[in-house]
Amino acid sequence: MFVDLKVGNLEDSIFSSLGLTEHGAVRVHYTFANMDSTATLKPDAALSYGTTYTVDISGVTDLAGNPMASDRTWSFKTLVGAYRAESGDLDGDGQCTATDAQVELDIAVGNVPATSQQVSAGDVAPLANGSLQPDGEVDVGDVVVILRRVAGLVRW
């Protein structure tokens, strides 16, 4: 994930603050990709799916000390992740978490309807010799396997 910032001539500019935040927390600080008019933010880790991030830039001056007219801030939202078959990711956030196990349970008992993508992602059980053997339905076996994955008791 890269965010290119067009901020004028960086050779003549100094940043006092440039950062990327997620829910108010600083996610990464900037690095200069090159010394032209572009600064590139390189997050240390992959950004989350379906999440809003905010880019802030402030305190920019040129070498003569002339400040940018005003601080700038803008936001962008990452795409909702694609459902992947047998991933255990039923909410499409790119991860397999306790939330997915709860969604799986609600689907299995009939509290919420399942999309075909969720069925594909959530049909993981049974496990045989460590490999998934999907049986074509979402039920208690899938909830068990996903919850055990969340707990770190099984991997695939």
Add this chain to the structure above:
Amino acid sequence: MRIKTIIGFILCAGALAGCGGGGGGKSQPAQAVLKLSTQGSVTARAINGVQATINLPTGVTISADGTTGKIKLSALVASGVAAGGSVVAGGHYTAATAAAAGSGKVMVVNTSGFDAGEFATVTCDLAKGVSPTAADFTVVSSKVVDQNGAALAGVTVAVAVEVK
């Protein structure tokens, strides 16, 4: 003399009110507590999840969300051998229709595994005059699985009932 008469009337009225409280007053609705258990031969803590659908007799309901049918937390808890540790429980209630009995589908999962025995408690509400027995509840389907999500053959689900 007149004062004594009034006091006597008040005492009598109070006594009558006390007698009537147990009959036609705001008494709690009767409930049936279902104890669900697995039965069968399994090794220690070999069970990791159970799902079961139970048909309910006429006049028996389960408290649930009116839109989704999700059984309320107060009406379904993991219990007995499945309680404790990393456990999740949930269920769905389907109200009775003219053509079909009401039913509850419950699921309990525990990553630590548990033995055969009681695994869930479901609290049902009873219509006035209804007093069901265990024979009135039918387990129409069930699935008991191990840590790999594979079905455990020969393990069934039974219902015990206590009416309060």
